[in-house]
Amino acid sequence: MDVGTTLRRARELASLSQAELATRAGTSQATISAYEGARKTPSIATVERLLAATGWRLTVDARTPPAREPSSAEMSRRGRALIAVLELAEALPTRHEAELRFPRLGAA
Numbered sequence: 001m002d003v004g005t006t007l008r009r010a011r012e013l014a015s016l017s018q019a020e021l022a023t024r025a026g027t028s029q030a031t032i033s034a035y036e037g038a039r040k041t042p043s044i045a046t047v048e049r050l051l052a053a054t055g056w057r058l059t060v061d062a063r064t065p066p067a068r069e070p071s072s073a074e075m076s077r078r079g080r081a082l083i084a085v086l087e088l089a090e091a092l093p094t095r096h097e098a099e100l101r102f103p104r105l106g107a108a
Contacts, residue, residue: 004038007050011036014054024053 011021011032018032025032026049034040035050042050048058070078 002038003042003047004036007032007042007047008036010051010054010056014056016054021050021053025050 011018014021016024018036019029022029022032031040032050035042044058051058
């Protein structure tokens with residue numbers, strides 16, 4: 001939520017100037033300007049009070065984003081990637097050698 005834009009929209013829909021809203025809400029016009037211009041961030045309680053002065057109400061609606069069904073092309077691409085990973089895993093040795101087959105790095 002863009003607080004400044006929301007406050008400005010609510011104020012304009014209520015046909016109020018910044019000074020009129022400030023008077024109704026018990027604050028200054030400079031403070032309203034700072035909130036609308038995003039130079040200051042009001043608390044939730046202040047946003048509720050300012051919106052109430054315009055006749056609006058602050059509500060919070062928590063929603064879970066809808067599950068997205070992957071397309072058949074995306075499923076096919078993911079399937080190919082899974083097969084490639086499984087083939088790579090099969091190519092890896094399953095037992096470790098008891099001794100290192102390469103010369104050790106050390107001081108020469």
